[in-house]
Amino acid sequence: MAELKSAKIYGVPQLDGKYSVVLDMWPLEDPEQNRLYPFYDNMKQGRWTTTKCKKCGYISYPPVVACPNCWGDELEWIDLPKTAKVVSLTETMAGAPLGFDSPLIVAWLGFDKSHPLKHLFVRIINCQAGQLKPGDEVQFVTFEVPSIPIDVKKETKICDRVYYAFEPVKK
């Protein structure tokens, strides 16, 4: 059986290999469990994607399985531009929730007019407290999160997982 990756950096759903399901805070990113799995598959290749309705052109974020505008379910995956500017941010120096190290930085981002999204509330990583200021540029970044065992029929398979955040663009 493949080995479970432990959570060393971001998030600790597996405490000494126990409680992997009870404390798991990450999505099940497998086609058996998740109809939006291409979102994560694309992320594993460093791509930030979402769904666009083939019928009316409506772009949803986060991705969806049916268009909220026309209820069509013929959707395609499109790539989103990966940079944004910080509008405002908060830094939690102490008392971050279980699974998060301090400082826990979250930011309200603003996108360029050509970007399908206007704003996004998101976590910032690879960043020191006090480093980031409103107006600074940040970019999409992925990171590994703990893998998890998933039962598929009578087999157990290991689902490797990723998630995303934004990080400061190096000047």
Ligand SMILES: [Zn+2]
């Ligand atoms: Zn639509």
